Amino acid sequence: MLETSARLLRLLSLLQAHREWSGADLAERLGVSPRTVRRDVDRLRELGYPVSASPGTGGGYQLGAGAELPPLLLDDDEAVAVAVGLRTAAGQGIEGIGETSVRALAKLEQVLPSRLRRRVSALNAFAVPMLRGPGPSAVDPAVLTEVAHLCRDAERLRFEYRDHPRSRTGSGGENALGALTRRTVEPHRLVCTERRWYLVAWDLDRDDWRTFRVDRMVLKPPHGPRFTPRTPPAEDLAEYVSRGVSTRAYAAQAVVRLLVPLHEAAERISPSAGTLEAETEGSCLLRTGAPNLDVMVIHVMMTGLEFEVLEPAELTGRLRAARDLLSRAVERSS
Template identity: 45%
Template sequence: MAETSARLLKLLSLLQTTREWPGPELADRLGVSTRTVRNDVDRLRRLGYPVRATRGAVGGYRLVAGKAMPPLLLDDDEAVAIAVSLRTVSGGAVEGMEETALRALTKLQQVLPPQLGRRVDALQSHTVQAGGRSRAQVDGSVLALLAAAARDREIVRFAYADYTGVESERRIEPYRLVNYGRRWYLVAFDVERDDWRTFRIDRLRDARSVGHRFTARPLPAEDIAAYVASKTRQVQMKVQGRVILHLPAELAERRMGGWTQGAIESLGDTKCLVSLGGRSVEDLAFWLGVLDADFEVVDSPELAAAVRRVGERYARATS
């Protein structure tokens, strides 16, 4: 009976992937005959799992949507991901779903093994959501490792490539994971540089705990999300320039949002002085054109030259 139950769980795990499994392939995976596979599929159907079978050379078995929600089989990473998501929703991140999410989270936590519960707690307590959705390819196991190290106050080593591509080996004390903009960042104290640093997690390689503990330091800022935002802007704003924009200051601020490197100073009802920052003067020249307003470059010859190049390019396009 135990062998049959284990085989059913393995069969269910295979069927929950988004593909159709030929009978002989399932039989080979499970080490049984195709007749046994058919019998096991019938058992799953009696348990409420809607397994569809198709005949023919390209036929096979697949799990489809049914009339009721059958029990799900989750691996460790899937269970942790669902628990963290439910905790976020139960905290009010999605209006109107707090109570439902809390009920589902309670059910899941009752059956989570202790080691998975600790992973969930580490991720939840050491992660800061700062708006936006991360689109960078970040390995969930790396996030879990860094969160666990932050919880247990363990020093971590990894290889890191900066924005220029130069790699270095880092030895750090991890404190917070921050999802800001469309990326994940790690706020940590760099032991060898004796200073706080913000690392893009998608640029980390070979992260591992070295097993040495550290004494927690006061965080570099009370608002960690704002701290990461300021550090990110410093990296992005490699060039600066000032322009007189032929727009009222209030309208300019609405059009530009947070895209400034300083204040917008009113110069009357129709003009304002704007300080800009960006990765390159070409970026600044492009975005100035998007504002759909006349402007004058004040004190940046490089920006003026970039604007001139953009203007000549547009002029050639219409000649």
């Protein structure tokens, strides 16, 4: 009985991990015969899990939304409360919680009965948070869950994307709207920073890996077809995204040695401002970017940490010019 119960949980986990499985694939994953898979699927149905089956060589098993809530030890009100809580956490960009919340929400919404999905949607549509201070960019949790599904199921994603706004010259620093482009990508992973959500995906038109801010995406279904996942651009996708948004995205890039331990620098510098790498017990390397070297001087100075420039050499010259400018200002003011 224990072996059967453990196998049922494993089967349920597999069905939640991908949109559709063939009977042969499930049998291979579970180490049983296709006949045993069919019996286990029937047991899940008896427990209330909506598992559909399509015949033929292209058919398979699929976990869908059902008329009744599966036995998750949650009643209707508890299920709604959990879904709303997960949506809230997903939209807040809380470190270590947001990405997990999206995955859990994607699984829960997949099996929520339609009556409960309507209640969750109504609560999110008509409940407005009062506190809106400096926090993560607004991202519709429905967009996050849809993108998470497409990452999970390896389906192509289509959307319109608003590029980073460019500064207008002679307009007091106002920002012009970035260009709007249509994109078709193979989505790989969602990555959450302390303020924003990013999608790492293979851009089919540009034939390369790209990182997209989810709050600038407008989904344009239908999506698909399925694709074979590619080798990701890095093992550490969090570091890859951090370097992309803090360094590679800018025209001017620099490497600076900070004369403090890594943990102390991490308290001052967020992943979206630069990437940190331990060097010695008392120093670490900061890789960062800025629109130009003059802005880079301000950017590095704002850390409030002792440092020395490793590259580029031109940054040292800009620092000397800034030092002389400040010295003259102090002399005139004293």
